[in-house]
Amino acid sequence: MPTFPAPDGVPLAYRAIGDGEPLVCLPGGPTAARYLGDLGGLSQHCQLIMVDPRGTGESALPEDVSSYRCDRLVDDVEALREHLGLPRIDLLSHSAGTNIATQYVARYPKHVDRLVLVGPSPRAVGLAITAETRREVARLRAHEPWFPAAFAALEAITDGTGGHWEAIAPFLWGRWDAAARRHHAASQPTNEESVALFAADGAFQPESTRAALANCPVPVLLVAGEFDLNSPPRSAAEFAALFPDARLVVQPGAGHYPWLDDADRFVSSTAAFLKE
Numbered sequence: 001m002p003t004f005p006a007p008d009g010v011p012l013a014y015r016a017i018g019d020g021e022p023l024v025c026l027p028g029g030p031t032a033a034r035y036l037g038d039l040g041g042l043s044q045h046c047q048l049i050m051v052d053p054r055g056t057g058e059s060a061l062p063e064d065v066s067s068y069r070c071d072r073l074v075d076d077v078e079a080l081r082e083h084l085g086l087p088r089i090d091l092l093s094h095s096a097g098t099n100i101a102t103q104y105v106a107r108y109p110k111h112v113d114r115l116v117l118v119g120p121s122p123r124a125v126g127l128a129i130t131a132e133t134r135r136e137v138a139r140l141r142a143h144e145p146w147f148p149a150a151f152a153a154l155e156a157i158t159d160g161t162g163g164h165w166e167a168i169a170p171f172l173w174g175r176w177d178a179a180a181r182r183h184h185a186a187s188q189p190t191n192e193e194s195v196a197l198f199a200a201d202g203a204f205q206p207e208s209t210r211a212a213l214a215n216c217p218v219p220v221l222l223v224a225g226e227f228d229l230n231s232p233p234r235s236a237a238e239f240a241a242l243f244p245d246a247r248l249v250v251q252p253g254a255g256h257y258p259w260l261d262d263a264d265r266f267v268s269s270t271a272a273f274l275k276e
């Protein structure tokens with residue numbers, strides 16, 4: 001895999017999939033980008049530049065572990081833009097990676113053409129997702145055979161009496177089938193230190209980030225799954241309202257990985273936005 005040097009010299013890996021205009025893609029986790037696949041076939045419309053965040057996948061481990069902090073990862077994205085020789089980039093991110101992308105566009109708005117936030121995490125802008133909002137989304141799956149055990153685990157987590165996170169995994173996919181189980185197993189973070197330090201003190205500056213986004217000229221697409229317990233549509237709508245030029249697409253029947261639940265629908269809406 002090709003690499004580029006981060007500002008502190010750490011070699012970071014990326015791979016290019018497809019042809020056409022480049023789209024820099026940041027995974028969640030933090031984990032390697034491979035779980036994104038080709039985003040349901042989006043690589044047929046643009047060239048996906050898939051980045052492995054520092055300490056994950058093929059990217060090197062940093063000596064300074066404090067560099068795993070979200071706000072410091074922003075400059076790794078800027079180093080990639082400079083490495084690619086692009087004056088401006090289209091930027092797509094998923095889940096926890098949307099915190100990096102949000103802070104990037106707040107810091108470098110003139111370096112972004114379009115921004116896509118998939119299953120957006122609102123931590124960087126200080127929006128809270130209530131337990132009742134998560135329960136409301138979860139109840140949409142009440143007809144599923146796995147629902148009673150998963151909902152009981154969710155109730156225990158939200159009221160602070162339990163922590164069986166694995167039990168609520170079915171809520172993150174539109175279909176909890178064999179393919180979803182395989183994807184779940186393949187997408188787990190492997191560097192627990194990077195996960196633990198991603199949101200360390202100072203990682204987020206919500207007030208200043210929100211102020212920057214209020215004047216951000218970049219067109220933004222937010223994609224939320226109808227069933228996404230992690231990033232509920234209601235939260236995504238609040239997030240979208242922080243941008244002057246944003247639209248929200250709620251994908252029916254999708255969970256936290258909409259390109260897996262309905263690839264055609266995801267690709268159609270995302271590719272159309274990128275071509276505007």
